Amino acid sequence: xxxxxxxxxxxxxxxxxxxxxxxxxxxxxxxxxxxxxxxxxxxxxxxxxxxxxxxxxxxxxxxxxxxxxxxxxxxxxxxxxxxxxxxxxxxxxxxxxxxxxxxxxxxxxxxxxxxxxxxxxxxxxxxxxxxxxxxxxxxxxxxxxxxxxxxxxxxxxxxxxxxxxxxxxxxxxxxxxxxxxxxxxxxxxxxxxxxxxxxxxxxxxxxxxxxxxxxxxx
Amino acid sequence: xxxxxxxxxxxxxxxxxxxxxxxxxxxxxxxxxxxxxxxxxxxxxxxxxxxxxxxxxxxxxxxxxxxxxxxxxxxxxxxxxxxxxxxxxxxxxxxxxxxxxxxxxxxxxxxxxxxxxxxxxxxxxxxxxxxxxxxxxxxxxxxxxxxxxxxxxxxxxxxxxxxxxxxxxxxxxxxxxxxxxxxxxxxxxxxxxxxxxxxxxxxxxxxxxxxxxxxxxx
DNA sequence: ATATATTGTTAGACAAGTCTAACAATGGCT
DNA sequence: AGCCATTGTTAGACTTGTCTAACAATATAT
Ligand SMILES: [Mn+2]
Ligand SMILES: [Mn+2]
Ligand SMILES: [Mn+2]
Ligand SMILES: [Mn+2]
Numbered sequence: 001x002x003x004x005x006x007x008x009x010x011x012x013x014x015x016x017x018x019x020x021x022x023x024x025x026x027x028x029x030x031x032x033x034x035x036x037x038x039x040x041x042x043x044x045x046x047x048x049x050x051x052x053x054x055x056x057x058x059x060x061x062x063x064x065x066x067x068x069x070x071x072x073x074x075x076x077x078x079x080x081x082x083x084x085x086x087x088x089x090x091x092x093x094x095x096x097x098x099x100x101x102x103x104x105x106x107x108x109x110x111x112x113x114x115x116x117x118x119x120x121x122x123x124x125x126x127x128x129x130x131x132x133x134x135x136x137x138x139x140x141x142x143x144x145x146x147x148x149x150x151x152x153x154x155x156x157x158x159x160x161x162x163x164x165x166x167x168x169x170x171x172x173x174x175x176x177x178x179x180x181x182x183x184x185x186x187x188x189x190x191x192x193x194x195x196x197x198x199x200x201x202x203x204x205x206x207x208x209x210x211x212x213x214x215x216x217x218x
Numbered sequence: 219x220x221x222x223x224x225x226x227x228x229x230x231x232x233x234x235x236x237x238x239x240x241x242x243x244x245x246x247x248x249x250x251x252x253x254x255x256x257x258x259x260x261x262x263x264x265x266x267x268x269x270x271x272x273x274x275x276x277x278x279x280x281x282x283x284x285x286x287x288x289x290x291x292x293x294x295x296x297x298x299x300x301x302x303x304x305x306x307x308x309x310x311x312x313x314x315x316x317x318x319x320x321x322x323x324x325x326x327x328x329x330x331x332x333x334x335x336x337x338x339x340x341x342x343x344x345x346x347x348x349x350x351x352x353x354x355x356x357x358x359x360x361x362x363x364x365x366x367x368x369x370x371x372x373x374x375x376x377x378x379x380x381x382x383x384x385x386x387x388x389x390x391x392x393x394x395x396x397x398x399x400x401x402x403x404x405x406x407x408x409x410x411x412x413x414x415x416x417x418x419x420x421x422x423x424x425x426x427x428x429x430x431x432x433x434x435x436x
Numbered sequence: 437a438t439a440t441a442t443t444g445t446t447a448g449a450c451a452a453g454t455c456t457a458a459c460a461a462t463g464g465c466t
Numbered sequence: 467a468g469c470c471a472t473t474g475t476t477a478g479a480c481t482t483g484t485c486t487a488a489c490a491a492t493a494t495a496t
Contacts, residue, residue, distance in 0.1 A: 005483065026443055038484055040445065045482095057444060057491060087305070088331045098325045107316045113306045223453065244473055256454055258475065263452095275461060275474060 004104045007073050008032065009042055010051065013062050014070035021067065022059040071135035076111050077103040078124035078131075081162075083114045085125040092125040093167030126167075127158025127177050127214065145181065146191060146210035153182045153198070154215035161212045169209070174200055180218060222322045225291050226250065227260055228269065231280050232288035239285065240277040289353035294329050295321040296342035296349075299380075301332045303343040310343040311385030344385075345376025345395050345432065363399065364409060364428035371400045371416070372433035379430045387427070392418055398436060 002010070012031045016023045025043065029036045047054035051066035062070070080099040084090040090098075105111075115121075122138055123129055129138040142157050156179045159166065170176075180198035187193070191207030205213070220228070230249045234241045243261065247254045265272035269284035280288070298317040302308040308316075323329075333339075340356055341347055347356040360375050374397045377384065388394075398416035405411070409425030423431070 003482080024443075025445095029443095034483090035485065036444065037446080037486085042483080084328075088328075088335065090327075090331065094327065098323065098328050101323050101325070102320070105316065105319050107319070109308075109312065110302075110306075110316050113308065117306065221452080242473075243475095252453090253455065254474065255456085255476080260453080 001106075002069065006042075006046075007069075007104055009039075009046070010066060010070040011073050011077075013052065013060070014067060014074065017062050021062040023062065024059045028060075068135045071131040071137065073103050075131040075133075075135075076105070078128055079111055079114045079118070079121070081124045081126070082118050082121050082130070086118055086121075091171075092162075093164045093171065095125060096162040096164070123158075126162045140216075142214035142216055144211045145183075145193065145195070145205070145213040145215050146207055148183050148215065150183050150186050153180055153218045155179070155218045156181055156213055157216045158214040159212055160214055166212060173197070173203060181213070181215060219324075220287065224260075224264075225287075225322055227257075227264065228284060228288040229291050229295075231270065231278070232285060232292065235280050239280040241280065242277045246278075286353045289349040289355065291321055293349040293351075293353075294323070296346055297329055297332050297336070297339075299342045299344070300336055300339050300348070304336055304339075309389075310380075311382045311389065313343060314380040315382070341376075344380045346380075358434075360432035360434055362429045363401075363411065363413070363423070363431040363433050364425055366401050366433065368401050368404050371398055371436045373397070373436045374399055374431055375434045376432040377430055378432055384430060391415070391421060399431070399433060 009028070009032065012028055013023050016027050016031060025036055025039050028034075028043075029039045032039065043052060043054050043060050046052045046060070046066070050063055051069065052060040052062055054060050077099045080102045081092075081095040084095040084098060085092055121130060127142075129140060131137045140157070144160065145154070148154055156175065156177055158177065159170070175197055179200070182196040182198055184194040184196055184202065191210070192204055193207075193210055194202065194204050196202045227246070227250065230246055231241050234245050234249060243254055243257050246252075246261075247257045250257065261270060261272050261278045264270045264278070264284070268281055269287065270278040270280055272278050295317045298320045299310075299313040302313040302316060303310060339348060345360075347358060349355045358375070362378065363372070366372055374393065374395055376395065377388070393415055397418070400414040400416060402412040402414055402420065409428070410422055411425075411428050412420065412422050414420045
């Protein structure tokens, strides 16, 4: 139906859109590493296909149709990541790049089999919710660790970055989803935090790291 | 490295080439359902990349490099088919189309995992040999059923067509790889054959069908 | 309010991969 | 040898998806 390129634009749109489903051309351009004029002309084509509403000099607005299509691609991505980890012995840091490719496979049956073999999982290996067949996503109340105050104890539920580099950083410190994190202190100057990984170690995380750790009040 | 389009041309080249590794532009065009001028210009580009030797008005000749690249794609295709059948509960008629897509996934690790999980299989679900990591293929001595004489008993080892339509034809008659086939008679007029599927049934197969059944003397 | 920086748009070019129409070479057949 | 069907080639057009350069609108800061 849609080309691989179009599917990647759709995913980026859904990931970037705010509460009003709006995305600026500039943000899209940066996310996709595609120059603004190219993104601009693609958004005009998306408007033809009714995937977005386009008005000059305004952010594009993802339509219900666009949102649904994007959700289905993210569903395939996350199911794939789960399948690779659970059924093919991959580690969580190895799967994102492969899923970026497999999410574009055209075969409903292939993803239905995955889903069934996995027992209809609700979350991917990085803690992100897997949209259901209708595009519905479980609403989570995760917040980034950097917004937590000193003294709080929280549970690590998901990561906001599934790049190999970041996940290797966590692997190197034996940090896993489900770990309890206690905020010992927070440095006002640079936002870095001293964190006790309960039962494991004590670490200092930069603000950049803390933003990528999604937690829930324990 | 190579685009999906290029990989599909490579596969077609390997499937069509004769003992001298030569393929006519016309045959390639028909196999790929791409018009001759397009194929012609792609073969000139392939010559630049040293995948084929190109001389005007002569069949192109697949180079050693081209042959190796093509083998690796066929390896990924057949490993995928085996994985889908053995690990994902697909039937043999469902896997070819999906494998046509997954064969293009860029991830050596992905196919290594498949290979290991399958226990390094030598044949795919349709009886075709899986090339090894160096592109080497097990030499088989299968012949199409239509060349067998009346009275002969042979074993069905592979199919020369893995389309859903043909495999459903076999499913409908409960014919599987490994079945014994006895040639009861052969009609000289149209090449159709009366075949006993030992222990199952007796069938009349047109020459078209017989050409697609690859057998070995029992 | 005006200058400046950022963001968005237009125009034109380009590569990959396809097509059709027209023409050229090859090879088989009489 | 000459005719004709088949096969191969050239030329030119088109779509998708990208780019750079130049320009226009909007937002920000003084
Ligand atoms: Mn991912
Ligand atoms: Mn993920
Ligand atoms: Mn196949
Ligand atoms: Mn096969």
